[in-house]
Amino acid sequence: MPASLPSNTPPGRPGDPPGTGATWRNKERREPMLTLNRRALLAGTALVWAALPASAASFLDVGEQEPISILINSSPWYGGFEAVVDLYVEQTGNEVSIDATPYAGVLEKARNAVRTAESPYDILNLDQSWNIEFYQQDVLRPLDEVVAGYALPPEVITCGDSYFWNPEKNFRTREGGKLMAVPPNCNTHVLVYRSDVIETPPATYDELLTACQAAQDRPNLYGFATRGERSQGINYDYMPFMLSYGAKFVADAEAGDYTVTINSPEALAALQQFLAVQRSCAPDNVGAMGQGDVIQLMAAGSAAMVETVVAAWANYTDPTKSAVVDTVAAAPMPEGPAGRGVPIGNWHFTIPRNIPDERAQAAMAFMQWFLTRDAQMAYAEAGGIPVRSDVIEELSAEPEYAWMKAYATNLAAGVQALGFAEGASVDQVMALRLNQALIGELSPAAALNTAAREIEAIFAQSGRQTGTLPALAE
Known part of the structure; x- marks a missing residue:
């Protein structure tokens, strides 16, 4: 580095007081x-x-x-x-x-x-x-x-x-x-499960709902959980459901068509399934659960299945953190009517x-x-x-890295679901409205209709060619 450092150099660069930053x-x-x-x-x-x-x-x-x-x-x-x-x-x-x-x-x-x-x-x-x-x-x-x-x-x-x-x-x-x-x-999601509880991981979201309901023994064991708190996490964890049901945020962003499609019948069916699984099988406070909560639920052996990003895997196999080291396994994300949906994060x-x-x-x-x-x-x-x-x-051929097979399968189906400049703003809108649907403040249809109007306004402010689908019946 130059001998004279810029004034905005982060604490911890050579010459700065020790122990004060990076x-x-x-x-x-x-x-x-x-x-x-x-x-x-x-x-x-x-x-x-x-x-x-x-x-x-x-x-x-x-x-x-x-x-x-x-x-x-x-x-x-x-x-x-x-x-x-x-x-x-x-x-x-x-x-x-x-x-x-x-x-x-x-x-x-x-x-x-x-x-x-x-x-x-x-x-x-x-x-x-x-x-x-x-x-x-x-x-x-x-x-x-x-x-x-x-x-x-x-x-x-x-x-x-x-x-x-x-x-x-x-x-x-x-x-x-x-x-x-x-x-x-x-990063992609994987379906993480306890092999001592779930003999065969579910291949579809209908099977996921059935399996999580059958496996759980509340409050000792929850059948399934993923993020539900009012943050970008709930939107990202809803996306596998959304994509697998054939829904998406906009019509064709690469071609310049930013018609908002998040209030489609397919998106509604995906949200209804997401809510059914969460409400049936996750802890009662799922609307406040973040990534760390979901990871801890599985690591403590208190969940039969969770949906987390593959980057969380080390938390399940570390014997100092996890009670499921010998039984944790990974599977590809389930499929919906449109196949396997995997957002890349x-x-x-x-x-x-x-x-x-x-x-x-x-x-x-x-x-x-x-x-x-x-x-x-x-x-x-x-x-x-x-x-x-x-x-x-x-x-992936080695037993301790067997989870990589599920990861590779999910990567093959992976897409950039928010591949436009307004992605962060759309994320914020979806986080609020999905959380409101989860905790019962809005019906699923009202949540998606509201999100669609707000996202349309974001695109209009950016000068995009935009619009919305007809409102869902509320």
Whole structure:
């Protein structure tokens, strides 16, 4: 880093008082095993593979880099990421600072970072419902501007192509789009169940309702639960039902048709099924349950089935946290009348424009290292969710990683359900109205009709071609 740090540098950078903010990981620098031509690196040429010992045969030798700071969410998969960062520091001697922030605070910090003269962060981890805002504002560096000609390794999962941005179409698409980010995960739901209670996991949502009612012994054992609190979580956990019933938020966003379709008969049938399962089988306070509550319910052995993101898996297999280590299993999401519906809820490692080139190169070096096969293996072994298909395929054959088969099945059906700039605002509307339906303040039809009118207003304010379907009978 430069000797004189910008005033907006996060606490914890070298020279700041110790113990006051982001955590720096560092190691006494040592000679790299293969010297990297730093002039070539700074000119934007590709990094080279190093002749490393067998224990690190596929790791990338990035050479000596400037320290970097990463803004990331403190989430169920954070422990795996923290472990792989420590491995990077150990292998390279390069310093990394992590600012692990609760979900609700990440967006504000990221917005502030790109609006200042110089970002305090070198990598911003952005949720899939936020990143379009940053793409549109041109505050992030396309990755091939940092390393000329850079493309994702073919084994890396592109998670519905949300890492690409086509400014002419104003849409996230690989077709004509620039690569703007790399995946730290490609999160999807899985159906988590206790194999000692559920002999055969349900294949459909009708079977899910029947199985959860049969399995439960309230209040000792609940048949099923997923998030119900008034946050984006309830909308995300409703989406598998919604998509599997053939419903969606808008008619055809990529083609520019933003007619709101969330109050369709299909969306209503999906919501009615979602409510039936939650009200029949979840705890009475499901309307206030967040992700941590649902995870704890299964980890304590108090639920027969839960719907959680795959990134939560390590919580179920850690013997210090879980009572179901030997019986927990994962299955693909059930199917509805339209098949299997899986929303992708992935994150994006991005590089802000407003940092010096040397810091951008250092950020890129870390991201390239992170996507190597061996780094992804280490990530998975530490509890992270790998983003390489070869790693998923190899590990899924091992009993302790059998959950990856369900993950791979869900990925094949995964879509970006909120793939438009107004996604975060739509999320907020849906969170409120779905929660009101769950706790009985609104009927299912009234909740969807109200949401449709409010979402139409959001699109109209953005200048979209929009409208709504006829109102559902309330």
